[in-house]
Amino acid sequence: MLLEIKGLSKEYQRRGKAFWAVNSVDLSIGQGDFVNIIGCLGSGKSTLLNMAAGLLMPTSGSIRLNGTELYALKDKDISELRNTRLGYIPQGLGTLSTLTVFDNVRLPCFLSRRQGDASGRASFLLDEVGISSLADMLPSQLSGGELRRVLIARALMNEPDILIADEPTSDLDIETTREIMELFARINQNGTTILIVTHELDTLEFGNRVLTMASGQLTEGSHLGSL
Amino acid sequence: MDNKPLNTVNIAFHTLKRKPFRTTGLILLVALFAFTLFGGTVLSQSMENGMDNLSKRMGADILAVPYGYEADIQSALLRGEPSTFYFDADTTEKVESVEGVEAVSPQLYIATLSAGCCSYPLQLIGFDPKTDFIIRPWMSGSLEHSLADGEIVIGSNISAKVGQKLKFFDQTYLVAARLDKTGMGFDNSVFMNLTTAKQVVWNSERIQAHPVAENDNLISSVIIKIKSGYTGKDVANNILQAYAKEGVHVVVAKNMISDISGSLRGLTTYILILAGVLLVLAVGVLIIVFSVTLNGRKREFSIFRVLGATRSKLVKLILCESCLISIFGTAAGITAAALVVFPFSTYISTLLGLPYLQPSPGVLFLMAALSFLISFATGPIASAYAAVQIGSSEIYTTMKEGE
Numbered sequence: 001m002l003l004e005i006k007g008l009s010k011e012y013q014r015r016g017k018a019f020w021a022v023n024s025v026d027l028s029i030g031q032g033d034f035v036n037i038i039g040c041l042g043s044g045k046s047t048l049l050n051m052a053a054g055l056l057m058p059t060s061g062s063i064r065l066n067g068t069e070l071y072a073l074k075d076k077d078i079s080e081l082r083n084t085r086l087g088y089i090p091q092g093l094g095t096l097s098t099l100t101v102f103d104n105v106r107l108p109c110f111l112s113r114r115q116g117d118a119s120g121r122a123s124f125l126l127d128e129v130g131i132s133s134l135a136d137m138l139p140s141q142l143s144g145g146e147l148r149r150v151l152i153a154r155a156l157m158n159e160p161d162i163l164i165a166d167e168p169t170s171d172l173d174i175e176t177t178r179e180i181m182e183l184f185a186r187i188n189q190n191g192t193t194i195l196i197v198t199h200e201l202d203t204l205e206f207g208n209r210v211l212t213m214a215s216g217q218l219t220e221g222s223h224l225g226s227l
Numbered sequence: 228m229d230n231k232p233l234n235t236v237n238i239a240f241h242t243l244k245r246k247p248f249r250t251t252g253l254i255l256l257v258a259l260f261a262f263t264l265f266g267g268t269v270l271s272q273s274m275e276n277g278m279d280n281l282s283k284r285m286g287a288d289i290l291a292v293p294y295g296y297e298a299d300i301q302s303a304l305l306r307g308e309p310s311t312f313y314f315d316a317d318t319t320e321k322v323e324s325v326e327g328v329e330a331v332s333p334q335l336y337i338a339t340l341s342a343g344c345c346s347y348p349l350q351l352i353g354f355d356p357k358t359d360f361i362i363r364p365w366m367s368g369s370l371e372h373s374l375a376d377g378e379i380v381i382g383s384n385i386s387a388k389v390g391q392k393l394k395f396f397d398q399t400y401l402v403a404a405r406l407d408k409t410g411m412g413f414d415n416s417v418f419m420n421l422t423t424a425k426q427v428v429w430n431s432e433r434i435q436a437h438p439v440a441e442n443d444n445l446i447s448s449v450i451i452k453i454k455s456g457y458t459g460k461d462v463a464n465n466i467l468q469a470y471a472k473e474g475v476h477v478v479v480a481k482n483m484i485s486d487i488s489g490s491l492r493g494l495t496t497y498i499l500i501l502a503g504v505l506l507v508l509a510v511g512v513l514i515i516v517f518s519v520t521l522n523g524r525k526r527e528f529s530i531f532r533v534l535g536a537t538r539s540k541l542v543k544l545i546l547c548e549s550c551l552i553s554i555f556g557t558a559a560g561i562t563a564a565a566l567v568v569f570p571f572s573t574y575i576s577t578l579l580g581l582p583y584l585q586p587s588p589g590v591l592f593l594m595a596a597l598s599f600l601i602s603f604a605t606g607p608i609a610s611a612y613a614a615v616q617i618g619s620s621e622i623y624t625t626m627k628e629g630e
Contacts, residue, residue: 047623055533056623076537083535090626094530098245099238102228110233111535119230135228138245154534 001064002161002193003029003052008061009216010047021047023216025061029162029195034188036204037197039213045197046091046166048213052195053088053164054078066161083112087155087192089165094151095139101150102126102135108157118157125153129183145176152183162193169203181206239547249520250552253606256516257556258563260509261602266564267502268594269585270575271495277410277582288459289451291322291466294476300448301478304412309338309350313438313445318475322449325465327457332358335424335439336447337431339395349385350416351395353424361450362418365406376426378403380418384573393417396430410584415573421446494579513609517549521613528617529626538618545614546607553606557599565595 005027012019021044029035039045050056052063054070063070065085070078082088095104102122109118126132129149131142139147148168155163165184169177177200185206188194196207204210212219231237243250292300296312303310316333323331335353354362356374366380374380379400381387392399400423406413419427428439439445453462459479466477521528531541568575569585576583585591617625 050623053533055626056621079532079535079537079540081535082533088533090530090533093526094533096527096530098242100229103233103238103241106233108534110238111531111540118232119228123228158535 001028002031002033002066003027003195004062004064005052006062008048008051008063009059010044010051010056011059020216022051022058025216025218027211027218029193031161031193032188032191033209034185034194034207035196035209035211036207037195037211037213037218038201038204039197039199041199043213044216045199045213048218049164049166049195049197053086054082055088080112083108084158085161087158087160087163089148089151089155089163089168091166091170093139093147095147095154097139099138100135101131101137101139101142104139104150105153105157108154112158121157122153125156128156129153144172145179148172148176148180149183152180152187156187156192160192162195163187165194165196167198168196169198169200174202177203235543235547236551239544239551242548243551253516253520253552254556254559256509256513257553257602257606258560260506260513260605261557261560261598262564263502263505263509263560264602265561265595265598266568267498267505268598269564269568269591271498271502272590272594273410273572273576273583273585274495274579276584276586277576280410280582280584288453288480289463289466290478290480291318291449291451291475292447292478294471294474297476297478302412303336303350303416308412309348310336310447311338311438312336312447314447314474316444316446318470318473319446319449321470321473322451322466322475325462325469327453327462327465328451329454330358330360330452332360332450333421333446334448334450335421335445337424337427337437337439339427339431350412351424351427352416352418353421353427354418356420360452362406362413365409365413366404370404374403374418374420376420376422377401378419378423380404380406382406382414382416382418383408384414385417395427396434398427398430408584410576410582414576510605510609513605514612517606517610518613521545521610521617525617525620525625525628529622532618532622533626541618542611542614545610545617549606549610550603553603556606557602560602561595561598 005025008022008025008027009020010022012021023044025048037045037048047056051058057071065081068081070081073081096107099107105122105125106118109116109121123132123135126135129152131146131149131153134142134146139150142150151168155165163184168184169180172180181203184194184196194207196203197213210221212221290300293312293314296310299310299312302308319331319333322328332355337351337353339349339351356363362380370380377400379393379402381393381402383406387393387402389402389405391402393402394400400419406418408414425439425443428437431437432440451462453459459481463477463479466475528541528545531544536544572583572585586594
């Protein structure tokens with residue numbers, strides 16, 4: 001298994017009372033999977049995703065990426081793992097406003113001090129996601145769909161094992177949503193594993209597996225009725 | 228497309244360049260701090276130097292002046308303010324005969340309204356080169372001959388060179404020597420022998436009446452050196468007992484210096500307290516501003532962490548930005564202070580009304596270097612706490628807080 005999650009829980013305190021955002025979740029994702037996790041707002045899907053991406057310490061449970069226990073790693077090692085083996089696309093705005101599109105895409109390479117042609121790879125990825133003509137622009141000059149393509153290109157910069165996206169189409173129109181999901185499908189066909197959380201039912205056709213998150217618990221399949 | 232490799236410095240530089248309002252504000256804040264630090268230090272050090280110099284090289288122990296003009300002689304000596312007061316020239320012989328007096332030399336003070344060299348009124352001082360013991364020690368370079376008629380010696384702030392000629396009341400006079408920087412009124416005065424001084428007075432008669440033109444036998448003050456074994460106070464009392472009725476009064480140099488020293492101490496203490504309060508305030512404001520600015524950029528920093536920046540890498544990025552701000556701010560502040568303090572030193576010394584002597588270039592360089600180091604350190608120190616705090620926060624939480 002590429003990603004293996006067992007008994008994963010996250011507890012928050014709300015007005016002095018325990019609140020389980022994620023409660024004893026088990027999940028296994030294999031190489032080449034395209035997994036959609038669907039759920040209502042506040043169901044705990046983003047919390048689960050961010051724990052899986054190494055960005056939020058779980059209260060209990062285990063997350064293994066290619067056999068490596070994520071939260072047993074020191075900051076330096078988990079940072080390196082995020083940089084080289086995980087491609088993360090955050091919800092909403094995720095670009096650095098003071099860097100050009102080209103530099104935003106190249107940034108992960110600088111952070112890993114990876115050898116190789118970073119500029120060449122960034123140009124290739126911008127071409128792949130269809131925005132090579134926007135390379136010198138600043139994020140503030142781009143539309144929502146174009147920004148999302150920048151984030152996808154950046155997430156792919158260091159050739160990660162898995163691409164994790166938090167609500168990647170939540171603020172896009174129907175046509176742009178479709179274009180972005182088709183882009184994810186193409187990336188997946190090239191062999192990259194994809195894990196997406198969403199609350200949009202229209203996007204589910206692009207994955208090969210759907211899970212439903214409700215009240216912090218994850219179940220296999222799309223339980224459309226319960227949503 | 229800019230293919231230059233990304234590194235910490237050029238990422239920080241891009242961030243500063245593309246947020247000009249925020250960057251300029253922070254640079255100005257650091258500049259204000261550097262300006263206060265360097266300007267304040269030079270100012271207080273110059274006043275201390277002026278005081279030291281005055282007490283070391285004053286030369287005279289007592290000054291005899293006409294009754295009622297004690298304050299005027301101080302203004303003339305300290306600030307070079309043109310003053311005119313006179314008594315009979317035979318006061319010199321009378322004072323010389325008083326017990327405890329070793330040497331005496333007369334001086335004649337003439338005020339000009341304008342001169343070719345200067346944009347302000349000048350004090351012209353006639354002295355007797357044969358008996359003088361206070362002007363000669365300040366002369367830079369050697370004046371081979373005794374000061375001849377028509378020749379003048381200029382204070383260090385007078386803009387003329389040795390060999391040039393200066394015009395007073397339509398007559399030209401040859402600059403024969405220049406005085407070292409004294410930090411006193413001498414810097415703004417012009418010296419000549421008594422014959423030349425009287426010549427100047429006669430020429431001035433065409434413009435305005437002058438008592439010396441009507442009575443050739445007048446002088447303004449007598450500088451007095453006392454014999455060893457006597458105190459200034461004793462000899463001053465002797466002079467007063469003998470000649471106070473004739474309108475002769477005395478100023479004891481030591482008393483004058485200790486009076487100035489007292490007011491200088493008060494002023495420097497005031498400046499130091501003010502500078503201290505300003506520095507503490509500036510550091511406090513810098514810490515708050517850096518902290519607020521950095522906390523407003525939480526989402527931006529969490530993106531670096533998402534992409535794989537370690538905590539230390541993030542702290543380095545933040546510190547690099549604040550170092551750049553500090554460098555530009557410090558350089559601007561010190562340059563601005565130098566542009567105010569150095570060209571306007573004469574004006575500042577006049578404004579302060581106290582002896583003012585700038586430190587040597589070497590000391591000034593050291594002061595600038597030290598001010599640079601202290602001011603430069605404020606930016607990184609002010610941002611270090613916020614940087615460490617942001618670096619050690621949970622990434623997802625920081626990202627949500629920054630939304």
